[in-house]
Amino acid sequence: MIKSRGKIPVAAIIGPTAVGKTAISLEVAPLIEGEIISVDSRQVYRYMDIGTDKVSREERLHTIHHLIDVADPDDTFTAARFVEEANSAIKRIIVREKRPLLVGGTPFYYNALFAEMLTASLESDPEIRKSLLQEAEIKGKKHLYHKLEESDPELASRIHPNDLVRIVRGLEILYTTGKPASWWYKHGKKIKNPYDVLYIGIIRSRQIAYKNIELRAKGQFQRGLIDEVNWLLKNGFDERFAPMQGFGYKEVIRYLRGLYSIDEALAYYIRATKAFYRRQMTWFKKFKPVMWYDLDETNKEIAINDIVEKILKHMGAE
Numbered sequence: 001m002i003k004s005r006g007k008i009p010v011a012a013i014i015g016p017t018a019v020g021k022t023a024i025s026l027e028v029a030p031l032i033e034g035e036i037i038s039v040d041s042r043q044v045y046r047y048m049d050i051g052t053d054k055v056s057r058e059e060r061l062h063t064i065h066h067l068i069d070v071a072d073p074d075d076t077f078t079a080a081r082f083v084e085e086a087n088s089a090i091k092r093i094i095v096r097e098k099r100p101l102l103v104g105g106t107p108f109y110y111n112a113l114f115a116e117m118l119t120a121s122l123e124s125d126p127e128i129r130k131s132l133l134q135e136a137e138i139k140g141k142k143h144l145y146h147k148l149e150e151s152d153p154e155l156a157s158r159i160h161p162n163d164l165v166r167i168v169r170g171l172e173i174l175y176t177t178g179k180p181a182s183w184w185y186k187h188g189k190k191i192k193n194p195y196d197v198l199y200i201g202i203i204r205s206r207q208i209a210y211k212n213i214e215l216r217a218k219g220q221f222q223r224g225l226i227d228e229v230n231w232l233l234k235n236g237f238d239e240r241f242a243p244m245q246g247f248g249y250k251e252v253i254r255y256l257r258g259l260y261s262i263d264e265a266l267a268y269y270i271r272a273t274k275a276f277y278r279r280q281m282t283w284f285k286k287f288k289p290v291m292w293y294d295l296d297e298t299n300k301e302i303a304i305n306d307i308v309e310k311i312l313k314h315m316g317a318e
Contacts (some may be wrong), residue, residue, distance in 0.1 A: 079112040
């Protein structure tokens, strides 16, 4: 049972890609009588299984997972929607006397869930969003990014110039409310974060993580990533939509369009994933406090036992 301590105790396993978060979580969850909430901005999308390295259906039958396969690739899955669905999942898990375990490597989602939240979601206008996406298609993402830099430099400084979803959202908020998104984040009425989160960090040496990235990418190509992307394209899920612009999918699309050789697609995919690993490390270093476990220096079984003990203590287990 989870004891009430003013805030709702939850645990999160964080860390960069290719360090073994999923494997650890699949062993930890049953030992704490937990259910996993995926914190992965790519795994929310249906039909994108190989390229996002989702846990298998067999593993999901063994341990319940939430926020996997909840949107189509032509849908816009925002951080606000993640917060809404994660809050709902946490409540349902607790009602069934299980323990919520968040697992994944999307720092923006963690920040959205565990920071102070606006009491009302910011306005949305599908027509404005559609117009901005068409403008990006014609003039390029950098054109929109420069518009965001001019109108909301504070927000632009926190967004990568290729992150079309967040660029469009920032401009959409500006055009629908008349004020930049960064103003709303500062001055909008907020409610306190209701959670007491225990962050468990998993890391490996960069050398091993890079090797894992290379092996995983090659394995995905062998298991049918090209067929997966080809199916998505044939069903209308093309590069107009943000999920299809992510690493892995973008490179395979360019191969299928005749712009890359298969070796070039794999090489560029690996390079993009390594760059993502470095960005994740930069972001997660800002999370505090985190109990880090270096799996190059700590035996996996010892780490799992220690993680389980700390989570159960944090959640007030009898």
